[in-house]
Amino acid sequence: MPLNIGCSARPGKSQENKTGSWRVFKPDFHYDLCTSCGTCQMICPEGCINLIDDKFTPDYTFCKGCGLCAEQCPADAISMKKEEK
Amino acid sequence: MADKSLELFDAGHRACGGCGPALAARLILKGCGPHTIVTVSTGCMEVFSTPYPETAWKVPLIHSLFENASAVASGIEASLKKQGRNEHVICICGDGATFDIGMLCISGAFERGHNITYICYDNEAYMNTGIQRSGATPYDASTTTSPAGRQSFGNSRPKKDLPSILAAHGAPYVATCSVAYPNDIIKKVERAVNTEGPCYIQVHAPCCTGWGFDGKKTMAVGKLAIETGLWVNFELVNGSVEKAKKIKRRPVEDYLQEQKRFRHLFKPNRNDAEIAKIQAIADVNALKYGIDI
Amino acid sequence: MLQIMEGSHAVAEAVKLCRPDVIAAYPITPQTHIVERLADMVADGELDSEYICVESEFSALSACLGASAAGSRVYSATSSQGLLLMAEVCFNVAGMRQPVVMSIANRAVGAPLSIWNDQQDSISLRDAGWFQWYAEDAQEISDFHFLAYKVAEDNNVLLPGFICFDGFILSHTYEPVDIPDQESVSAFLPPYHPVIQLDATDPMTMGMYATPDYYMEFRYEIDKAMTQSAIALRKAGSEFKEHFGRDYGELIEEYRLSDADFAFVALGSVCGTIKDAVDEMRKDGKKVGLLKIRSYRPFPAEEIKKALSGIPLVAIIEKNLSIGSRMKGAVGLEVKDAINDSGVCVYSYIIGLGGRDIRKLHIRGVYEEAMKGNGDTFYGLREELL
Numbered sequence: 001m002p003l004n005i006g007c008s009a010r011p012g013k014s015q016e017n018k019t020g021s022w023r024v025f026k027p028d029f030h031y032d033l034c035t036s037c038g039t040c041q042m043i044c045p046e047g048c049i050n051l052i053d054d055k056f057t058p059d060y061t062f063c064k065g066c067g068l069c070a071e072q073c074p075a076d077a078i079s080m081k082k083e084e085k
Numbered sequence: 086m087a088d089k090s091l092e093l094f095d096a097g098h099r100a101c102g103g104c105g106p107a108l109a110a111r112l113i114l115k116g117c118g119p120h121t122i123v124t125v126s127t128g129c130m131e132v133f134s135t136p137y138p139e140t141a142w143k144v145p146l147i148h149s150l151f152e153n154a155s156a157v158a159s160g161i162e163a164s165l166k167k168q169g170r171n172e173h174v175i176c177i178c179g180d181g182a183t184f185d186i187g188m189l190c191i192s193g194a195f196e197r198g199h200n201i202t203y204i205c206y207d208n209e210a211y212m213n214t215g216i217q218r219s220g221a222t223p224y225d226a227s228t229t230t231s232p233a234g235r236q237s238f239g240n241s242r243p244k245k246d247l248p249s250i251l252a253a254h255g256a257p258y259v260a261t262c263s264v265a266y267p268n269d270i271i272k273k274v275e276r277a278v279n280t281e282g283p284c285y286i287q288v289h290a291p292c293c294t295g296w297g298f299d300g301k302k303t304m305a306v307g308k309l310a311i312e313t314g315l316w317v318n319f320e321l322v323n324g325s326v327e328k329a330k331k332i333k334r335r336p337v338e339d340y341l342q343e344q345k346r347f348r349h350l351f352k353p354n355r356n357d358a359e360i361a362k363i364q365a366i367a368d369v370n371a372l373k374y375g376i377d378i
Numbered sequence: 379m380l381q382i383m384e385g386s387h388a389v390a391e392a393v394k395l396c397r398p399d400v401i402a403a404y405p406i407t408p409q410t411h412i413v414e415r416l417a418d419m420v421a422d423g424e425l426d427s428e429y430i431c432v433e434s435e436f437s438a439l440s441a442c443l444g445a446s447a448a449g450s451r452v453y454s455a456t457s458s459q460g461l462l463l464m465a466e467v468c469f470n471v472a473g474m475r476q477p478v479v480m481s482i483a484n485r486a487v488g489a490p491l492s493i494w495n496d497q498q499d500s501i502s503l504r505d506a507g508w509f510q511w512y513a514e515d516a517q518e519i520s521d522f523h524f525l526a527y528k529v530a531e532d533n534n535v536l537l538p539g540f541i542c543f544d545g546f547i548l549s550h551t552y553e554p555v556d557i558p559d560q561e562s563v564s565a566f567l568p569p570y571h572p573v574i575q576l577d578a579t580d581p582m583t584m585g586m587y588a589t590p591d592y593y594m595e596f597r598y599e600i601d602k603a604m605t606q607s608a609i610a611l612r613k614a615g616s617e618f619k620e621h622f623g624r625d626y627g628e629l630i631e632e633y634r635l636s637d638a639d640f641a642f643v644a645l646g647s648v649c650g651t652i653k654d655a656v657d658e659m660r661k662d663g664k665k666v667g668l669l670k671i672r673s674y675r676p677f678p679a680e681e682i683k684k685a686l687s688g689i690p691l692v693a694i695i696e697k698n699l700s701i702g703s704r705m706k707g708a709v710g711l712e713v714k715d716a717i718n719d720s721g722v723c724v725y726s727y728i729i730g731l732g733g734r735d736i737r738k739l740h741i742r743g744v745y746e747e748a749m750k751g752n753g754d755t756f757y758g759l760r761e762e763l764l
Binding site: 120121122131132135136137138140142143145146148149152156157159160163164167168172189190194196197 | 399400402427428430431432433434436437440441442443444445446447448449450452466467470474576577578580581582583584585586587588589592
């Protein structure tokens with residue numbers, strides 16, 4: 001791939017960096033407790049929690065396992081579990 | 086109204102887990118929307134989001150240098166004016182780039198009255214280079230260049246009052262907010278980019294690595310800063326306080342104890358005299374902005 | 379049509395004809411007359427540009443970078459301390475491949491403070507990635523602006539450029555200058571169409587950081603573009619001749635060199651003085667000539683080697699000082715390298731720093747020193763002060 005002039009790039013490229021590999025703890029979503037408030041999606045620093053089929057779903061390809069969503073979930077519907085790899 | 090569901094800041098960036106500034110970037114972009122051109126300063130956010138060719142930004146973005154984002158934005162704004170274009174022009178810069186090295190360019194841009202919104206993500210030290218003190222570092226915080234030691238309690242000076250300085254430039258809208266209150270960031274950024282003239286927003290963006298707390302606590306720590314009165318979320322319109330978030334205040338040590346940068350105030354011995362000085366800073370804030378319930 | 383005008387005003391007239399969208403500049407002697415005149419033009423509606431009165435040269439060039447990245451043709455001008463304050467931005471603009479054009483009214487650099495002329499300011503930025511052309515007279519300064527935008531905006535180049543001319547000596551003196559009309563300039567220099575641009579309808583990230591896996595190649599590309607700029611200048615120079623009659627097809631100019639056995643080499647306005655001195659010395663039977671270097675970056679090494687071939691003694695008139703270097707002058711080092719022949723004697727003479735007048739008698743003096751084998755030295759020091 002030849003270089004882009006002036007060290008520039010088009011959007012979308014950061015997704016080539018799969019930060020999910022950083023994860024030590026993994027968020028488990030308990031949909032029986034979820035109230036669909038959307039807090040987890042709003043506060044995820046990776047922006048990797050998506051609403052899929054009316055469920056807030058983490059994208060483990062990018063989730064770094066920071067635990068912010070679990071900490072902030074007002075319904076305690078997310079728990080952190082040691083990642084099994 | 087801002088479309089809060091629109092993601093303009095991509096995953097795959099290299100910020101630490103639980104990064105306050107990364108969250109700030111996402112929320113800021115929700116506030117200003119896709120019709121925006123961003124200039125960033127050199128710093129943590131620039132480095133974790135733009136290693137060639139992996140950009141996390143879905144809006145046009147330019148990074149030039151550490152200290153000139155506001156001057157670059159001035160040029161962009163002038164160019165858009167000449168071309169009859171109307172994108173929002175915003176700067177997103179760290180506190181080192183804002184409070185310290187970029188002051189000349191910021192002062193110039195605000196005095197000239199460019200229609201730009203300058204947003205400082207304030208994590209209260211130079212984090213990218215390894216946690217050195219800046220003009221935004223709070224009193225007594227231990228950093229790698231203001232370390233606590235046998236004859237030091239950490240940073241010896243209080244935080245610079247940059248919102249007042251920029252309000253004094255005649256900025257029509259100046260606001261502070263925190264990643265602990267995401268909707269407030271979105272609302273304030275949206276208001277700023279839709280206000281004619283140079284606006285300033287300072288986002289409190291706790292840095293788990295620099296301040297010494299677990300990444301899952303980013304929002305909790307941010308919230309404690311507000312609940313203790315050490316950070317005040319307010320809006321200045323044409324120089325006057327329009328609104329400040331009212332709280333039932335907690336003692337400052339509730340905030341300080343959560344962070345390693347203040348550990349020396351508690352261990353090996355509790356330093357009541359210094360904690361009292363920090364409490365006094367919160368008391369002055371509370372009085373100045375009338376935040377006590 | 380020839381008009382008598384101040385050099386600075388000839389610059390302003392040329393800039394106006396180039397139709398920059400955005401001008402950002404900060405006053406500094408001896409550049410000020412240029413930006414004052416441009417401000418007048420904007421104030422009177424003669425020039426439709428956004429004019430940003432910045433708070434420093436640092437912001438001037440930063441604003442130019444932003445405007446250029448947003449798709450505008452931009453202009454700035456500075457001198458001396460102002461240029462050095464811009465130094466960090468200069469490297470950045472070149473690295474980001476923005477075709478910014480800037481006029482440099484050459485002035486000495488402090489300390490000691492001096493507002494007078496030498497070429498230390500721009501020569502100190504030789505490695506910044508800007509092409510640097512040096513003008514001999516007001517006509518060249520004016521014409522260089524049209525050429526500079528043409529070359530900078532060439533898709534094979536996309537580099538910024540300095541148009542350098544000696545402060546006061548050229549900026550504040552009056553000469554007859556042919557200022558072309560707008561129609562012919564527009565035919566020669568069409569509107570700017572950026573290759574990369576900040577645009578919300580087609581987002582891109584500019585100015586990313588490069589890891590060791592990429593950095594070298596980006597720097598290589600800049601150097602390659604600089605080499606391309608020489609080709610672009612020759613092409614633009616020939617095209618310019620067709621439009622306006624004046625020839626800038628070469629990066630050097632030879633004056634009475636073909637049969638010379640002694641050559642002066644110089645940049646800028648002093649070339650006029652040297653040409654007169656050469657004429658006088660020729661009358662005395664001395665076979666001397668002048669090689670004028672128009673483009674210091676890119677450095678036309680091949681052309682210089684060819685032009686000086688067979689000439690055993692070469693004296694460089696240096697209005698700069700490369701402190702600590704053996705030859706003492708920055709130009710001499712590269713001329714010597716270009717000739718690359720141990721049989722040729724190449725000497726640098728540091729002369730005229732801080733505005734000290736260089737007259738024909740000094741040019742003769744340099745010749746005499748060179749004939750005696752004294753070189754790589756200051757010329758004209760006041761020994762009583764040392």
